[in-house]
């Protein structure tokens with residue numbers, strides 16, 4: 237889909253609103269034709285060349301009437317404009333967000349969160365502006381056609397000599413304005429470099445001092461500031477020069493009309509009324525030229541914004557942006573997909589189906605991959621989870637996991653282990669749908685899971701990532717995440733996650749604010765907070781990625797023991813290389829280079845797997861070294 241199609245789809249989605257808006261703004265822009273003619277007849281009356289049928293008061297009443305009518309239409313125009321703008325921006329944001337939420341977690345956005353926020357805000361705003369300015373352009377073109385006809389019929393020569401140069405000047409200035417965008421972008425980029433250099437300096441004070449690099453860093457900062465000064469001066473100079481062209485173009489045009497009209501009036505071929513009409517229409521024609529230019533600029537910006545919004549879809553078709561969807565206003569129309577307000581189970585089914593579609597579309601593999609005909613029953617408790625041939629390779633490195641099979645039965649404790657980079661995290665993330673599997677099959681009680689990303693959430697499963705994310709909020713809110721603390725579930729989860737002593741030592745206990753990303757907690761506390769967040773939720777399958785990176789051996793041992801005491805029938809899938817986990821495991825899977833090297837119990841693996849022996853004895857060596 238190109239920008240024109242995109243533009244057209246946005247018009248045709250709500251044609252009634254667009255054309256109502258177009259009509260309103262055509263009337264608004266064409267209405268000034270009338271006061272110009274009334275004014276002309278007034279001056280012609282003063283000159284004695286025209287007889288007013290209703291006298292001076294009649295003229296005054298007409299002028300007031302025309303002004304009031306225009307005010308009324310402008311109010312309608314604002315309503316139609318706001319209604320249309322809001323609808324298209326809501327649709328674009330809704331569709332983009334809905335797609336992002338359906339993407340596997342690790343692939344949700346292709347840019348940094350800051351850039352994504354600016355995509356959602358600025359790119360949608362640019363599209364909205366282009367759509368809105370298009371109706372003004374039609375209105376002003378209508379005004380120009382009619383006013384040109386009137387002016388040419390009064391004096392074709394004067395019309396030509398005044399309006400043509402004026403339109404040329406304003407058009408040239410407008411073209412230059414789009415050039416200014418380049419200078420504006422350069423000055424913004426230079427400002428961003430200066431700002432990030434300041435932030436780097438603040439965050440690396442120690443490193444700079446240790447390396448004795450103060451003078452070099454200051455010189456670099458000076459260079460960046462100097463580059464910024466130069467781009468800013470260019471940007472400001474051109475912007476101000478152009479703005480003075482726009483502001484003065486009407487004055488220049490008026491001067492030109494006065495000079496030329498003076499000659500003609502002396503010859504008696506031009507009346508004072510004609511002069512007033514020329515001057516009156518001049519402002520509007522100048523406005524038209526600059527508005528057409530504005531529309532062109534916004535249209536170009538929209539093309540760039542459209543490209544960026546498409547990039548957010550990561551290869552999914554662009555029609556998703558303008559796909560019919562209910563945005564929460566008025567009645568749902570035929571073909572509009574259900575929003576978040578829909579019934580939970582239906583919404584979930586929608587999400588599963590769309591996720592299947594987008595995964596298949598993205599991989600270009602409609603029939604293969606995880607896409608499935610039947611989805612698992614959402615209410616059925618886990619008896620057995622089976623994974624067959626699961627494969628995911630990172631496009632950047634070609635590494636990942638290849639053809640993994642595994643089987644978890646109810647209440648079992650399975651540990652995935654292996655050397656650094658062997659594919660443990662990738663296996664968990666591909667299984668949970670946080671990475672889009674290239675091929676493979678996941679079956680929950682024998683039924684295929686259509687969209688793992690939507691399925692593997694509580695009450696089916698809960699997950700603690702290797703590097704968990706906390707919010708800048710209270711510790712309690714970070715664990716509960718909106719869940720009511722019923723029947724002491726929170727204290728049980730804190731105990732199971734070996735957090736109870738830490739909470740007791742914190743000045744405000746569970747009400748302690750943890751700071752952005754939990755910076756006020758230690759790495760181990762962050763990881764155990766995330767484990768408590770997982771354990772406070774009822775789930776049939778608990779999935780832990782490696783906790784050992786921030787937990788000492790003893791704390792991790794306690795955590796596994798407590799988990800064994802209290803987990804009841806829950807099934808666990810755990811990445812770990814600690815003995816506390818390995819020795820409790822019903823089944824261990826040893827990964828090497830993304831494939832299963834060996835599997836079995838700890839005893840069996842000690843006998844057959846060299847990698848396993850190294851992992852097992854590695855901990856002993858660590859303990860000896862630290863002891």
Ligand SMILES: Nc1ncnc2c1ncn2[C@@H]1O[C@H](COP(=O)(O)OP(=O)(O)OP(=O)(O)O)[C@@H](O)[C@H]1O
Pocket residue numbers: 630631632633634635636654655656657658659660661662663702782
């Ligand atoms: N985002 C990524 N992009 C490209 N390659 C990646 C990415 N993440 C991991 N890999 C590669 O995929 C392979 C498996 O990585 P993975 O993180 O699954 O290993 P792991 O066994 O969990 O390692 P660790 O013990 O360090 O957590 C590694 O070779 C790694 O270099």
